[in-house]
Ligand SMILES: Cc1cc2nc3c(=O)[nH]c(=O)nc-3n(C[C@H](O)[C@H](O)[C@H](O)COP(=O)(O)O)c2cc1C
C-alpha cells in the first residue's frame with residue numbers, strides 16, 4: 001500500500017485503525033522552525049472522533065508522540081516522526097465483515113487486491129482514522145506557512161441539500177479564515193449550521209448517513225507559484241485531496257459552474273491596485289495555468305455519505321458465494337464532513353509546502 005505523498009516535503013502515513021498506533025513521517029521540512037504544539041493539538045482535536053452525536057462515538061485522545069525531528073519545540077531538519085496510539089478499538093464489530101463486505105467501503109476491492117490479508121478491523125489502513133496523522137502533518141506545515149503570511153481556512157459549505165453562505169472569492173479575509181480554522185464544524189452563517197445539524201441527526205436516527213462539501217480558501221500566496229501541466233496548483237492539490245477517504249470531487253474557483261458561463265462572464269478582468277495587479281472577480285479561484293494569480297485560492301472537496309450504515313443493504317457472502325443482507329453495527333460517523341474540515345485544510349498546507357519549496361527559497365520568512 002503506497003501511502004507516501006510529496007516531493008520536496010514528503011509525508012509517509014502508516015498504521016491501521018485497530019493496530020497499536022498510526023503515524024506519519026514528514027521528510028524535507030526546513031530546520032529551525034518553532035512549532036506550537038498547543039496549536040497542533042487544537043487541529044488534532046477538531047478532527048478527533050468521539051465528540052458528539054455528529055461523530056463516531058469511538059473516543060481517542062489523538063495526542064501525537066514525537067519520535068524524531070523536533071528538539072526544544074523546533075524542527076531539526078531530520079525526518080519528523082509522530083505516533084498516535086489507538087486505545088479504543090472494538091474489533092468484534094468487524095468479525096462478519098471479512099466475509100460479507102460493506103457496500104460503499106473498501107472491504108471488497110481491498111480483499112481482492114491484498115488476497116484477503118488486509119486488516120478489515122476499523123477499515124484497517126483504509127480508515128478515515130488515517131487522517132489523524134495527515135492533520136498532524138498539516139498542523140506543522142500550516143505554522144511554517146503562516147510565518148510567511150499564508151493563511152488557510154475552510155468551512156462546511158453544505159450537508160446534503162443544506163448550504164452555508166459561500167466565501168467571497170475576492171475579499172475573503174485572513175481573520176475569517178483564522179476564526180473558521182480554530183473551531184469544530186465551522187460555518188459562515190450560523191443559521192445554516194442549525195439546519196445542517198438537523199439533517200445529520202435525522203439521518204443518524206434513520207440509521208442512515210449524509211455527505212456534503214467542504215470549501216477551503218488560502219490567502220497570502222503571492223502570484224507566480226506553481227506551473228503548467230502536472231506540477232500546477234490544481235493537480236498537486238487534487239492528488240492529495242483525493243487521497244482523503246470519501247472525497248469524490250474537487251473543484252477550483254467556479255469549478256463545474258464555469259462550464260455554463262460565457263467567456264465574458266467567466267474571465268476575471270484585471271485592474272491595478274497601486275502597484276499590484278488584481279482581478280475584479282475570481283472565477284479562477286486564484287489559479288491560471290496552474291500558477292497562483294495572487295488572488296485567494298478557492299477550492300471545494302465533496303464527501304460522499306458515510307458508507308457504514310445500520311440500514312439493511314444487499315451484500316454477498318464471499319465464502320459461500322451467495323447473496324445476503326448486511327446491516328453494519330458499530331461506531332460510525334453519521335456524516336464525515338464536520339470532522340473532515342481540518343483534514344482538507346491540512347491537505348492544502350502540505351500541498352502548498354510542496355509547491356512553494358522553502359529549501360530553494362520560494363517564499364521569504
Ligand atoms: C474523517 C473521516 C471519518 C470517516 N468515518 C467513517 C466511518 O465512521 N465509517 C465509515 O464507514 N466510513 C468512514 N469514513 C469513510 C471511509 O473511510 C471511506 O469511505 C472508505 O475508506 C472507502 O474509501 P472511498 O470512499 O474513498 O472510496 C471516514 C472518512 C474520513 C475522512
Ligand SMILES: C=C(O[C@@H]1CC(C(=O)O)=C[C@@H](OP(=O)(O)O)[C@H]1O)C(=O)O
Pocket residue numbers: 017048049056057058060089090093121122123126127128129130132245330331332333
Ligand atoms: C476512529 C476514527 O474514525 C473511524 C473511521 C472509520 C472508517 O471506516 O473510516 C470507521 C470507524 O472506526 P471504528 O469502527 O474503529 O470506530 C470510525 O470510528 C477516527 O477518525 O479517528
